[in-house]
Amino acid sequence: MSTCEQRELADARPHAAGGRGETAGPRTWAGVVSLSVGIFAIVMSEFLPASLLPRLADDLDVSTGAAGQAVSVTAFAAAGSALVISVVLPRADRRHVMIGLTLLAAVSDLVVAIAPDLSVLLAVRLLLGVALGGFWAMAAAMAAHLVPADHVGRALTVINSGVSGATMAAVPLGAWLGGVWGWRVVFLLGAGVAVLALIAQAATLPTVTPAAAGGLRALGSVLRSGVVLGGLGAILLIFAGHFSGFTYIRPAVQDLSGIDDAGFAVLLLVFGVAGFVGTVLSGPLADRAARVGVFLFPALLGVGMLVLRVTGGSLAGLFLAAAVWGLAFGGVPTTILSWGARTEPTRLEQIGGVIVTVCNIGIAVGATVGGILVDDVSAGAPLLAGGVASIGGAAVLVTVRRRRRP
Numbered sequence: 001m002s003t004c005e006q007r008e009l010a011d012a013r014p015h016a017a018g019g020r021g022e023t024a025g026p027r028t029w030a031g032v033v034s035l036s037v038g039i040f041a042i043v044m045s046e047f048l049p050a051s052l053l054p055r056l057a058d059d060l061d062v063s064t065g066a067a068g069q070a071v072s073v074t075a076f077a078a079a080g081s082a083l084v085i086s087v088v089l090p091r092a093d094r095r096h097v098m099i100g101l102t103l104l105a106a107v108s109d110l111v112v113a114i115a116p117d118l119s120v121l122l123a124v125r126l127l128l129g130v131a132l133g134g135f136w137a138m139a140a141a142m143a144a145h146l147v148p149a150d151h152v153g154r155a156l157t158v159i160n161s162g163v164s165g166a167t168m169a170a171v172p173l174g175a176w177l178g179g180v181w182g183w184r185v186v187f188l189l190g191a192g193v194a195v196l197a198l199i200a201q202a203a204t205l206p207t208v209t210p211a212a213a214g215g216l217r218a219l220g221s222v223l224r225s226g227v228v229l230g231g232l233g234a235i236l237l238i239f240a241g242h243f244s245g246f247t248y249i250r251p252a253v254q255d256l257s258g259i260d261d262a263g264f265a266v267l268l269l270v271f272g273v274a275g276f277v278g279t280v281l282s283g284p285l286a287d288r289a290a291r292v293g294v295f296l297f298p299a300l301l302g303v304g305m306l307v308l309r310v311t312g313g314s315l316a317g318l319f320l321a322a323a324v325w326g327l328a329f330g331g332v333p334t335t336i337l338s339w340g341a342r343t344e345p346t347r348l349e350q351i352g353g354v355i356v357t358v359c360n361i362g363i364a365v366g367a368t369v370g371g372i373l374v375d376d377v378s379a380g381a382p383l384l385a386g387g388v389a390s391i392g393g394a395a396v397l398v399t400v401r402r403r404r405r406p
Contacts, residue, residue: 028146030204032158035142038098038201040162041194042105042132044174046074047166048190050247051175051268052183059183060118064251065371071247072371073122075363077129082137082356086349087216094138094145094208099201104131106194113187133360137353140337144348145208153338157283160333164276172268175250179261210349222350227343230400232358235336237393238298239362242329244370245305245386248379255379256312270319271326278330285331286338293335295398300328302390309383339397 049056049070057067089097108128115121143155174186222228245252253259253267278297285293304325311317336355344351370382 028206029158031201031206032143032146032155034197034200034204035098035139035159036162036165037197038102038162039135039139039159040165041102041190041197042128042135043163044166044193045105045109045128045187045190046071046132048174048183048186050249051172052178052186053248053250055178055183060121062118063375064248065375066118068247068367068371068374070121070125071243071367072364074125074129074132075243075360075367077126078133078136078360079129079357079364081130081133082353082360083133083219084353085134085137086210086353087219089210091210094142094210095201095205098135098138098142098205099198101131101134102194102198102201104128106191106198109187109191109194113184113191129360133356136356136359138349140341140352141210141348142208144341146206151287153286153334154283156286156334156337157279160282160330160337161276161279163333164272164279164330166272172265172272175261175268176265218347219350219353222344222347222354225344227400228351228354231339231343231397232354234298234393234395234397234400235355235358236362236365237389237396238301238332238336239359240366240369241305241362241386241389241391241393242301242332243363243366243386244373244382244389245308245366246329247367248370248374248382251374251379252308252383253312253318256309257315257318259315259318267319267322271322271329274323274326275330278327278332279334280330282331282334286335290335290338290342291398293331294339295394297328297331297335298394298397299391300324301332302387302392302394304328305383305387305390309380309387312380336397 049067053064053067056070057064060067085097104127108124108131111124111127112121115124139159140156143159147155174190177186177189250264253264259267282293282297285296304321304323304327307324308318308321311321336359337352340351340355341348366382366386369385373381373385
């Protein structure tokens with residue numbers, strides 16, 4: 001961020017209760033880490049259907065495309081939750097809000113594990129969506145409460161490392177354990193991880209009083225900005241593109257290469273490790289060269305998907321494409337949330353909420369369109385559509401800029 005942007009963000013930050021002030025101490029950074037654990041648990045649960053899709057579909061006696069809607073309904077609920085949470089809970093202690101959202105994720109995983117049919121599974125995935133949307137919407141604002149203004153990008157990197165951890169370890173492990181123990185046991189394990197995250201947050205998060213400038217008026221002000229609307233359109237393309245491919249990565253990879261369960265788990269591990277690297281790189285880049293990251297990560301995401309579609313018949317090409325795709329996706333959340341913080345530094349919860357809403361609409365659209373393509377066109381079609389959409393979104397996002405203050 002520029003010095004001007006850092007000053008605006010610092011001026012906008014409300015103080016946590018208890019006179020903590022602007023200095024981030026060890027306890028404060030522990031709170032940032034606990035948020036990372038929470039997002040790890042929630043995102044792991046969000047992504048599990050993608051790694052377990054064929055087994056889940058077979059057990060519930062539905063098509064692959066229908067089972068993929070476990071991702072879509074979660075995303076739709078997350079979109080609504082992210083948009084309204086700061087309006088519905090304008091004065092609630094953000095510590096209690098984050099803990100409550102993590103509890104919802106644990107309950108969702110527990111009920112999914114015993115769901116008798118797809119309708120019950122989809123219904124309780126709505127709870128996970130509420131948790132996901134609310135948690136993400138509060139992430140940037142919580143980071144701004146807990147660390148100095150010039151370290152917000154780094155704090156978001158720590159929080160978003162939970163996403164990389166989920167894709168690097170939990171999702172590949174879920175794919176493997178699904179073959180050993182069954183998909184229901186994997187969701188039980190997901191519930192256990194969410195409970196551990198809840199305990200970590202209860203132990204480390206400080207009391208956080210929300211900003212005075214909240215409610216519908218602040219949200220409306222954000223949504224009237226042409227720069228914000230242009231950026232949101234780009235973010236929609238990026239996330240719809242990514243999830244049109246990622247939701248159906250297993251059938252696509254199987255169609256292209258015939259890879260077995262163990263090989264697919266390794267492929268997801270490569271994706272996740274690369275994603276962790278992308279997450280680590282994205283924080284410093286967001287703080288020092290924001291526009292580079294805003295274009296680089298989404299564009300590489302699209303390139304990775306296209307390369308996988310073209311070279312996926314080769315084992316080397318398959319893993320190279322997964323590494324590029326994973327690296328890029330790892331950097332996307334931090335860069336777009338940092339873009340939002342720079343664009344609307346005085347309304348962090350509201351801009352965070354609308355960004356997460358659009359991200360999850362993109363996830364739902366991508367999963368829905370990808371399901372149609374994989375059922376009616378080909379297993380590889382979502383990769384082509386998603387790659388083009390993501391590159392287009394990168395081109396749009398890098399061109400929208402907030403006017404500098406005189």
